[in-house]
Structure formats: structure tokens, C-alpha cells
Amino acid sequence: MRNVELIFIPTPTVGHLVPFLEFARRLIEQDDRIRITILLMKLQGQSHLDTYVKSIASSQPFVRFIDVPESEEKPTLGSTQSVEAYVYDVIERNIPLVRNIVMDILTSLALDGVKVKGLVVDFFCLPMIDVAKDISLPFYVFLTTNSGFLAMMQYLADRHSRDTSVFVRNSEEMLSIPGFVNPVPANVLPSALFVEDGYDAYVKLAILFTKANGILVNSSFDIEPYSVNHFLQEQNYPSVYAVGPIFDLKAQPHPEQDLTRRDELMKWLDDQPEASVVFLCFGSMARLRGSLVKEIAHGLELCQYRFLWVHSDEIVNANEILTAIRCVMDKDNNVVRKRVMDISQMIQRATKNGGSSFAAIEKFIYDVIGIKP
Numbered sequence: 001m002r003n004v005e006l007i008f009i010p011t012p013t014v015g016h017l018v019p020f021l022e023f024a025r026r027l028i029e030q031d032d033r034i035r036i037t038i039l040l041m042k043l044q045g046q047s048h049l050d051t052y053v054k055s056i057a058s059s060q061p062f063v064r065f066i067d068v069p070e071s072e073e074k075p076t077l078g079s080t081q082s083v084e085a086y087v088y089d090v091i092e093r094n095i096p097l098v099r100n101i102v103m104d105i106l107t108s109l110a111l112d113g114v115k116v117k118g119l120v121v122d123f124f125c126l127p128m129i130d131v132a133k134d135i136s137l138p139f140y141v142f143l144t145t146n147s148g149f150l151a152m153m154q155y156l157a158d159r160h161s162r163d164t165s166v167f168v169r170n171s172e173e174m175l176s177i178p179g180f181v182n183p184v185p186a187n188v189l190p191s192a193l194f195v196e197d198g199y200d201a202y203v204k205l206a207i208l209f210t211k212a213n214g215i216l217v218n219s220s221f222d223i224e225p226y227s228v229n230h231f232l233q234e235q236n237y238p239s240v241y242a243v244g245p246i247f248d249l250k251a252q253p254h255p256e257q258d259l260t261r262r263d264e265l266m267k268w269l270d271d272q273p274e275a276s277v278v279f280l281c282f283g284s285m286a287r288l289r290g291s292l293v294k295e296i297a298h299g300l301e302l303c304q305y306r307f308l309w310v311h312s313d314e315i316v317n318a319n320e321i322l323t324a325i326r327c328v329m330d331k332d333n334n335v336v337r338k339r340v341m342d343i344s345q346m347i348q349r350a351t352k353n354g355g356s357s358f359a360a361i362e363k364f365i366y367d368v369i370g371i372k373p
Contacts (some may be wrong), residue, residue: 031369272306
């Protein structure tokens with residue numbers, strides 16, 4: 001009998017929602033006592049996800065979806081505002097609405113003999129910890145990115161306690177981040193950390209991480225042994241579960257996607273020589289000016305390699321593209337290609353029954369429910 005409930009609160013964007021739903025599926029398959037309710041908020045420009053969610057709902061009987069009503073005040077993404085600050089604002093405005101829904105869930109499930117064991121929220125939804133505190137529920141974070149990113153967030157919270165200044169984009173400073181093997185230049189940090197509102201949003205999130213009961217990262221010990229081991233040895237930080245990599249290669253979150261065109265592209269890829277195609281994708285929420293699109297196209301033309309480009313928005317220089325792609329595709333340099341093949345094998349080992357990620361999910365289930373399956 002499925003008499004244990006977890007309430008999931010994802011960020012309503014493709015890159016966050018897809019792994020969140022896949023993680024829900026894995027939890028349900030791994031333990032037959034668990035059922036999941038997913039609260040869906042609304043975000044500007046993401047209405048296409050509704051059809052995708054309906055398709056998932058029809059195929060997963062132990063996952064139910066509840067729409068969070070839209071807030072009366074609808075913030076819009078300004079031209080000078082960082083995406084991170086905008087999303088943080090949206091999440092904060094949804095706290096009262098989510099609180100009401102969670103209270104209703106607790107009341108209704110209690111009548112059915114089902115016990116809610118905690119909230120599992122996305123990285124951007126960390127402000128929802130207020131809801132968990134109000135109703136005394138354990139609070140967990142599912143980080144859709146890797147353990148290295150979490151190490152950066154831990155470093156950011158610690159740094160801010162000593163230095164509240166925004167990072168300088170053109171700085172030559174090298175950062176020694178616990179959990180990183182080597183020092184890294186400050187200019188490779190997320191772009192939001194170089195502007196006031198983005199830095200403020202990141203710092204708030206970094207501090208909220210420390211208040212969670214546990215953090216699930218979308219990586220594995222096999223792939224990031226140094227970083228994951230760093231958190232395993234941490235005494236003053238929430239428990240970290242390396243449960244990934246979690247993704248759904250068959251997901252179709254864009255209903256307007258031309259499936260015929262997709263099949264043509266896949267066939268074209270299959271017909272190319274092995275390791276001969278460059279894939280470019282810069283994320284689902286990035287923004288790019290027309291001049292930069294031309295710069296990328298010029299860089300690709302200079303490289304003279306086959307490529308598949310998911311049009312996106314990122315500031316990048318043609319010479320940087322040329323250098324990076326030549327490095328990857330150089331026949332005399334097999335380091336990058338070998339690393340890709342190694343990671344593929346690591347993923348298979350980690351996620352199979354008995355692998356490190358499979359075991360991490362079991363540990364999470366045990367910590368949440370308190371009884372071994």
C-alpha cells in the first residue's frame with residue numbers, strides 16, 4: 001500500500017521540471033510505499049509545459065499534479081534584471097498560495113491514513129522552507145545540477161559572511177573552493193554573481209541550503225568523487241545524497257516540437273562518422289542579441305566541422321568557439337573524447353541496481369521514512 005507521501009515543488013522550466021519528474025518516477029519504482037504530489041507554479045513563457053505535464057500524469061498513476069493559482073501580482077522579467085532574481089521573486093510571491101495547498105493536502109491525506117513525510121523542492125524554490133517550518137515538515141532540496149555547483153554555493157555563503165561585495169567580472173582572482181580539486185578563476189562563475197540583484201538572489205539561496213534537512217544532487221560518486229566525498233565528510237552541513245545523473249532522454253516537453261524534423265536530425269547524426277559532430281546548447285533560459293548569434297555562426301564557419309546547434313542565448317566570442325571546438329575535435333587530442341566515454345560508463349554503473357546512485361536513493365528513502373523497504 002502506498003501510504004507515504006512526498007510533496008514536490010519544482011521550478012516550472014524545462015531544465016528543472018524534466019529531471020524532477022524523472023526523479024519522482026525512480027522513487028516510486030524503487031519503493032512501493034511512496035506516492036508523490038507535484039505542485040506546479042506558473043512562470044512567464046513556460047505555458048508549453050502544460051501539455052507535457054498532462055502526458056506524464058496519464059502514464060504515472062502514483063504521481064498527481066496540482067496547479068498553483070497564479071498570483072495576482074505577476075512580475076515580469078526586466079531587460080536589466082538577472083533571470084535568477086526574477087525567478088526568486090516569482091517563488092517568494094507563491095509562498096502563501098503553496099502554503100494553503102499544502103495545508104489542504106495534509107488535512108485530506110490524514111483522513112485517508114496517508115502520512116506526508118516531507119517537502120522536496122527545487123534549487124530556486126528554497127524560499128519554500130517557510131512553508132515547511134510553519135507545518136513542521138522535513139525539508140529537502142533536489143538540485144538538478146551537480147555536486148560541484150553545490151560546493152560553489154557552500155563557498156558563496158561562507159564568503160558572504162566575510163565579504164559582501166559582488167564578484168568582479170574582469171578580476172584575475174583565483175578561488176580556492178572546498179570540494180573543487182583545483183583553484184578556479186572568478187570570471188568563470190555564473191554571470192548573475194557579477195550583478196547586484198543576481199548576487200543577492202544567489203546568496204539568499206546559498207544560505208537557505210544550510211537550513212535544509214538534506215540535499216539531493218543530480219550527480220554520482222562515480223562522476224564527482226572529490227566533491228561528493230567532500231560533503232560526506234562535512235559535519236556542519238545538511239546530508240548530501242548523490243542520486244544522479246537523472247535525466248529523461250525520451251522526454252518531449254515542447255508540444256510544438258516538429259517530430260518529423262527531430263527524426264531527420266537523429267538520422268543525420270547516425271549517418272555521420274563517429275565523434276565528428278559538435279553539439280552546441282547554452283541552456284533554456286539564456287538570452288542573446290542578434291550580433292552574438294552572428295558571432296557564433298561565424299565561429300562555427302571558421303571551424304569547418306559538422307555541428308548541431310540548439311539556438312540559445314549566451315555571450316560568446318567567435319575566436320573562443322574556434323579554439324574550444326578545435327581542442328575538442330583535434331584528432332591528436334583524445335583526452336576530451338575519452339572523458340566522455342568514461343562518464344557514459346560511470347553513469348551506467350552508478351544508476352543500475354546496487355550502484356552508488358541507486359544506494360543513495362535507498363538511503364534517502366530510509367532517512368525520510370525511517371523503515372527499510
